[in-house]
Amino acid sequence: MKERIDKESREIVLPYWLPERFIVVDLVTTGLCPVTNEIIEIAATKFCSDETTHVTFQCLAPRLDLSFTKLTPSDRLPFDYPKLEFEGKHFSFVGKFFSGSKIFFYQLVVRKNGIPGNFSKKTDYLVVGADVGADWIVSAAGRRILNVLNMKEAGSPIQIINEYQLHAHV
Numbered sequence: 001m002k003e004r005i006d007k008e009s010r011e012i013v014l015p016y017w018l019p020e021r022f023i024v025v026d027l028v029t030t031g032l033c034p035v036t037n038e039i040i041e042i043a044a045t046k047f048c049s050d051e052t053t054h055v056t057f058q059c060l061a062p063r064l065d066l067s068f069t070k071l072t073p074s075d076r077l078p079f080d081y082p083k084l085e086f087e088g089k090h091f092s093f094v095g096k097f098f099s100g101s102k103i104f105f106y107q108l109v110v111r112k113n114g115i116p117g118n119f120s121k122k123t124d125y126l127v128v129g130a131d132v133g134a135d136w137i138v139s140a141a142g143r144r145i146l147n148v149l150n151m152k153e154a155g156s157p158i159q160i161i162n163e164y165q166l167h168a169h170v
Contacts, residue, residue, distance in 0.1 A: 022046075023044055024099050025043070027039050027042055078160055080161060084125070084161070086112035089124040091166075093105060093127045094145070095131050095139075098163070099130070119147075126144065128141060128162050130163050
């Protein structure tokens, strides 16, 4: 999805072909072969153009048990699940985002009076893109996440959230 920012209003303009209501589904698999690999996680976000909040769920799907009565967050990444506050809070972004570009997420944070920017000691929330998966610890994003975990251990109140959590709060 390629969006742009209107120069006059500074609003995000989505493509004309995007429906008013849609659901984005993200599947995490152990590989690309349907015979030898399996789905290990499913996440989805429901978007409505006339609403400011979006419904999000994420669940593990071991052995394709798709029972959505018991939704649990992924435990592979060290995410926090706080009630997000935006006013004056600093947001930093790491990884590739599937549900929009970093500019899109910056705009969402600014609309809620948050402060997007580069990672620093002032950062309140590290937002991790959906492409950061099971091998996060050895990725470039993983180094940032480990740095944040060290900061938290030293007493920093910084929170690690994923892009779907951010969508759910805006």
